[in-house]
Amino acid sequence: MQTVLVIDDDAALRDTIGLMLETEGFRPALAGDGRTGLKQALALKPDLILVDLRMPGLGGMEVCKQIRAAELKTPLIVLSAIGDEMDKVLLLEVGADDYVVKPFGTRELLARIRAVLRRTSSEGTKVIAFSDVEVDLTRRVVLRKGEDLKMTRAEYNLLTYFLQNPDRALTRDMILNSVWGYESFPNTRTVDAHVVRLRQKLEPDPVCPQHFLTVHGVGYRFLP
Amino acid sequence: MQTVLVIDDDAALRDTIGLMLETEGFRPALAGDGRTGLKQALALKPDLILVDLRMPGLGGMEVCKQIRAAELKTPLIVLSAIGDEMDKVLLLEVGADDYVVKPFGTRELLARIRAVLRRTSSEGTKVIAFSDVEVDLTRRVVLRKGEDLKMTRAEYNLLTYFLQNPDRALTRDMILNSVWGYESFPNTRTVDAHVVRLRQKLEPDPVCPQHFLTVHGVGYRFLP
DNA sequence: ATCGATTTGTAAAATTGTTGTAAACAAGTA
DNA sequence: TACTTGTTTACAACAATTTTACAAATCGAT
Numbered sequence: 001m002q003t004v005l006v007i008d009d010d011a012a013l014r015d016t017i018g019l020m021l022e023t024e025g026f027r028p029a030l031a032g033d034g035r036t037g038l039k040q041a042l043a044l045k046p047d048l049i050l051v052d053l054r055m056p057g058l059g060g061m062e063v064c065k066q067i068r069a070a071e072l073k074t075p076l077i078v079l080s081a082i083g084d085e086m087d088k089v090l091l092l093e094v095g096a097d098d099y100v101v102k103p104f105g106t107r108e109l110l111a112r113i114r115a116v117l118r119r120t121s122s123e124g125t126k127v128i129a130f131s132d133v134e135v136d137l138t139r140r141v142v143l144r145k146g147e148d149l150k151m152t153r154a155e156y157n158l159l160t161y162f163l164q165n166p167d168r169a170l171t172r173d174m175i176l177n178s179v180w181g182y183e184s185f186p187n188t189r190t191v192d193a194h195v196v197r198l199r200q201k202l203e204p205d206p207v208c209p210q211h212f213l214t215v216h217g218v219g220y221r222f223l224p
Numbered sequence: 225m226q227t228v229l230v231i232d233d234d235a236a237l238r239d240t241i242g243l244m245l246e247t248e249g250f251r252p253a254l255a256g257d258g259r260t261g262l263k264q265a266l267a268l269k270p271d272l273i274l275v276d277l278r279m280p281g282l283g284g285m286e287v288c289k290q291i292r293a294a295e296l297k298t299p300l301i302v303l304s305a306i307g308d309e310m311d312k313v314l315l316l317e318v319g320a321d322d323y324v325v326k327p328f329g330t331r332e333l334l335a336r337i338r339a340v341l342r343r344t345s346s347e348g349t350k351v352i353a354f355s356d357v358e359v360d361l362t363r364r365v366v367l368r369k370g371e372d373l374k375m376t377r378a379e380y381n382l383l384t385y386f387l388q389n390p391d392r393a394l395t396r397d398m399i400l401n402s403v404w405g406y407e408s409f410p411n412t413r414t415v416d417a418h419v420v421r422l423r424q425k426l427e428p429d430p431v432c433p434q435h436f437l438t439v440h441g442v443g444y445r446f447l448p
Numbered sequence: 449a450t451c452g453a454t455t456t457g458t459a460a461a462a463t464t465g466t467t468g469t470a471a472a473c474a475a476g477t478a
Numbered sequence: 479t480a481c482t483t484g485t486t487t488a489c490a491a492c493a494a495t496t497t498t499a500c501a502a503a504t505c506g507a508t
């Protein structure tokens with residue numbers, strides 16, 4: 001299920017969109033202002049963000065900028081009122097993927113959401129492979145010697161994080177923050193437990209890891 | 225010095241950018257159309273490429289695509305006129321790292337160039353080397369004649385401290401405070417023990433140290 | 449009730465600070 | 479110079495501590 005974060009100071013609209021998202025099979029998260037929205041974006045790592053352009057305090061433009069500055073690639077759709085002067089170039093510059101002008105129908109918004117999600121997910125039609133393992137990021141499937149391996153959510157997330165940061169020493173804290181987000185605080189030893197399981201599923205010989213290496217006193221390093 | 229390749233059919237703009245780059249400490253290379261630009265990109269292997277979106281013949285988009293097809297990871301910044309319809313997603317898809325809308329100030333362009341260079345170079349591994357030893361800071365790996373040397377945490381920390389303070393007499397207290405921190409109070413002789421271990425692992429002849437020199441009555445000095 | 453995520457217990461492995469001793473050094477003295 | 483002496487460093491070995499691997503238990507959410 002995909003999480004959509006809605007950042008809008010208009011409570012009524014927020015709730016309407018939230019409800020719509022829920023009935024359409026998304027998991028909505030709501031924020032009433034830019035600052036908390038930003039926090040939630042970092043904490044929840046949603047699959048898409050809807051952000052109002054005109055908000056008291058931190059505006060939509062600024063939110064976009066900061067999200068991009070935080071190296072989050074989450075697709076962004078900006079909601080703007082009809083009167084708002086909007087520099088489309090500026091919008092794109094700060095990293096928005098699309099924009100919708102209020103007032104809009106839920107049907108239209110939904111279409112835009114689906115379009116952006118489709119576009120951004122098809123961007124990475126890539127399969128990453130190492131030794132006898134293939135990871136299909138778009139299908140969210142892991143194959144070992146062609147066999148479909150069942151991966152749990154945490155395992156898969158951890159795996160993709162390793163894949164995206166190959167050959168780098170990663171501390172447990174870095175891993176926790178990136179894979180689990182800032183809002184949950186599991187034990188650092190939890191990372192160990194999941195690495196063990198990744199090894200058991202993916203290593204040729206789990207006792208002598210070739211890919212998921214431990215960096216003693218630091219954390220782990222993934223070697224493709 | 226870093227080379228920046230400018231591909232633009234507007235000769236005046238090309239020269240302006242070239243001049244600006246030169247005064248800012250880059251080595252500019254200029255190309256007037258896509259095809260020669262592509263050739264130069266392959267020949268010069270510049271550190272960054274600025275390419276105009278709209279050019280007669282081979283367009284900027286196509287240049288990006290072909291550069292990526294050639295497995296060059298050179299960062300790309302696309303220059304586009306304000307009227308150009310620009311699909312940002314498409315731009316990213318063909319491998320551009322950023323884009324700047326004309327007309328732009330040299331200051332802005334420079335900022336973008338620096339930002340992209342910073343981003344992409346920090347992704348690349350930082351390596352410090354001396355004699356036959358290479359220290360890869362991002363992988364947290366030490367190579368001797370290409371061989372992977374296993375270093376413990378204390379050894380690695382001490383080594384990087386030496387690397388960061390080359391050719392300086394460092395007292396044991398300075399070393400302890402910097403490497404071990406202020407909270408632990410090991411014996412100053414602990415430093416000696418670890419220096420011995422570094423020598424044994426990294427010196428050509430550990431008995432006659434060439435790099436990790438002792439400064440009698442004071443401490444140690446690292447000579448790259 | 450089941451599956452997955454997290455925590456916890458524990459054995460094994462790795463690391464680290466300390467210390468004993470030999471060697472090296474610096475300086476003074478004959 | 480040669481010898482002496484007190485100090486400093488090199489190195490090996492050891493014991494204490496830290497860290498990791500793994501299994502099993504617990505917790506939580508459908």
